[in-house]
Amino acid sequence: MRDKNKQRLLHNTLFLYILTFSGYFFSLVTVPYQTRILGPEFYGKVGFAVAMMTYFRLIIDFGFILSATADISKNREDKQEVARIYTAVMYAKGLLTAVSLVVLLGICYAVPMFRQDIFLYVLTFASVAVSAFLPDFLYRGLETMKRITIRTVAIQAFFVCMIFLFLKNPQHYYFVPLFTLIGNAVALFWVQMHVFRTLKIRFVPLEKGYLKHTIRKSSSFFFSRIAATVYQATNTFFLGLMYTPGNVKVGMYVASDRLVGTAKTAFSPIADSLYPYMVKNRDFKLLKKIMLVIMPPVIIGCIVLGIYAKPFMALFLGSAFYEAGSILRILLPIIAITPLVYMLGFPTLSPMGLAKHANLSTIVSAVVQIIGLSVLFLTDIFTVHTLCYITVISQSTVLFYRFIIVWKNRHIFTTKELVSDVLET
Incomplete structure (x- = not known):
C-alpha cells in the first residue's frame, strides 16, 4: 500500500511540477523578448501591474489551495462531500472576485497614476482572476494532475507564441496581460469541461452556513499567504510608488525578482504534492531523502550564478539589464533556502499537528x-x-522559525529514527 502511495506521489509530483512550472517557464522564455522590446521603463510598468494584482489574486485564492486541497484529500472517497467543497470554493472565489474588481476600479479612478493606465490594470486583473478559478485544489487533493496539466500547458504554449508574433514595440505592452488572459480563459474552459464530464463533479446546493464555514476555515491560510507575499509584491509596489512604475530601477528589480520567483517555483510543486501525501502517510524519511538530493545542486548553482550575475543578466535579458545582476546577486540566498523553507512548512508541520506554525512563520517574516x-x-x-x-x-x-518549531516538538515523531531523519537535514 505504501509503495502504491509513493507511486501516486511521484506521478502527481511530476505533473504538478509541469503544471506549476510551465506557467513560469513560458513567462520566463518570453522575458528576454519582452525586456528587449519594452525596455526597463515599459517592462517596469507591466511588472508593477502584476505586483499590484498579486494582492487581488491572494484575496480571490483566499488560501483555498491549502485548506481545500487538504479537505479534498481527506474526503476523496466521498464524492458528495468533494462536490460540496468544490462548489463552496468556487462560489467563494466568485464573491471575492466581484469585491476585488470594485476595489480595483475605485483605486484606478481615485489615483491619477493608475487612471492613466487603467486598461493595463483591468486586463492584468482579468488574467489573474481567470487563472484563480482553475481548480488546482481539486486535482491536487485527488492527486490526479495529468489531464489538467496536459490541457493547460498546451493552451499556455500556444498563447505565449502570440506574444512573439504581436508584441513589436513598447506601446504594445498591454499585449502581455491580454494574451495571458486569453490563454487562461481557454485553459479554464477545458479544465471545467473535464471536471463536469470526466470527474462527474457538479455544483451542488450547500447547507446553510457551509460557504461561510469554508471561508472562515481558510482564513488562517489566507493571512499566511498574504504575509508570504509581502516581500515579493510589496517590494515592487513600493518601488513603483517611490520611483514611478516606468522608472528604470523598477524594471531592473522586476527582472531580477522574476528570475528569483521562477527559481523558487521549481521547488513549489514538490512541496505541494508532498502536502496531501504527508497528511495521509507521515513519511518523514522520504522527506529527508528529497532534501538531501535537492540541496547540494541548489547551493552550488547559486554560488556559480552569483559569480557571473551581471554578464548573465546582460546575456539573458539584454545589455540594458547588466546592472540588474547586482540586484540578483543579493537575492540569491532566497533561492538557496527555499527548498528547506517549503519542506519544513506544511509537508512537515501539518502531519505533526503544527500547521498553524507554518502560517505564523510567514506572518513573523x-x-x-x-x-x-x-x-x-x-x-x-x-x-x-x-x-x-x-x-x-x-x-x-x-x-529559522520553522526549524526551531520542529526541533522543540521532535518528540511528536513516533520513533527516534524519524526524529533524526528530519532534524539532521
Missing part, C-alpha cells in the same frame, strides 16, 4: 520585512539594494 522597510524609510537609506538585503533577512526568518 512579514513583520520583520515591514519593520525593515520602516527603518529604511526613517533613516533615509532606502534603495533597491538595501531593500534586497532586508528581504533576504525576512525570508531567512521563516526558515
Whole structure:
C-alpha cells in the first residue's frame, strides 16, 4: 500500500511540477523578448501591474489551495462531500472576485497614476482572476494532475507564441496581460469541461452556513499567504510608488525578482504534492531523502550564478539589464533556502499537528520585512539594494522559525529514527 502511495506521489509530483512550472517557464522564455522590446521603463510598468494584482489574486485564492486541497484529500472517497467543497470554493472565489474588481476600479479612478493606465490594470486583473478559478485544489487533493496539466500547458504554449508574433514595440505592452488572459480563459474552459464530464463533479446546493464555514476555515491560510507575499509584491509596489512604475530601477528589480520567483517555483510543486501525501502517510524519511538530493545542486548553482550575475543578466535579458545582476546577486540566498523553507512548512508541520506554525512563520517574516522597510524609510537609506538585503533577512526568518518549531516538538515523531531523519537535514 505504501509503495502504491509513493507511486501516486511521484506521478502527481511530476505533473504538478509541469503544471506549476510551465506557467513560469513560458513567462520566463518570453522575458528576454519582452525586456528587449519594452525596455526597463515599459517592462517596469507591466511588472508593477502584476505586483499590484498579486494582492487581488491572494484575496480571490483566499488560501483555498491549502485548506481545500487538504479537505479534498481527506474526503476523496466521498464524492458528495468533494462536490460540496468544490462548489463552496468556487462560489467563494466568485464573491471575492466581484469585491476585488470594485476595489480595483475605485483605486484606478481615485489615483491619477493608475487612471492613466487603467486598461493595463483591468486586463492584468482579468488574467489573474481567470487563472484563480482553475481548480488546482481539486486535482491536487485527488492527486490526479495529468489531464489538467496536459490541457493547460498546451493552451499556455500556444498563447505565449502570440506574444512573439504581436508584441513589436513598447506601446504594445498591454499585449502581455491580454494574451495571458486569453490563454487562461481557454485553459479554464477545458479544465471545467473535464471536471463536469470526466470527474462527474457538479455544483451542488450547500447547507446553510457551509460557504461561510469554508471561508472562515481558510482564513488562517489566507493571512499566511498574504504575509508570504509581502516581500515579493510589496517590494515592487513600493518601488513603483517611490520611483514611478516606468522608472528604470523598477524594471531592473522586476527582472531580477522574476528570475528569483521562477527559481523558487521549481521547488513549489514538490512541496505541494508532498502536502496531501504527508497528511495521509507521515513519511518523514522520504522527506529527508528529497532534501538531501535537492540541496547540494541548489547551493552550488547559486554560488556559480552569483559569480557571473551581471554578464548573465546582460546575456539573458539584454545589455540594458547588466546592472540588474547586482540586484540578483543579493537575492540569491532566497533561492538557496527555499527548498528547506517549503519542506519544513506544511509537508512537515501539518502531519505533526503544527500547521498553524507554518502560517505564523510567514506572518513573523512579514513583520520583520515591514519593520525593515520602516527603518529604511526613517533613516533615509532606502534603495533597491538595501531593500534586497532586508528581504533576504525576512525570508531567512521563516526558515529559522520553522526549524526551531520542529526541533522543540521532535518528540511528536513516533520513533527516534524519524526524529533524526528530519532534524539532521
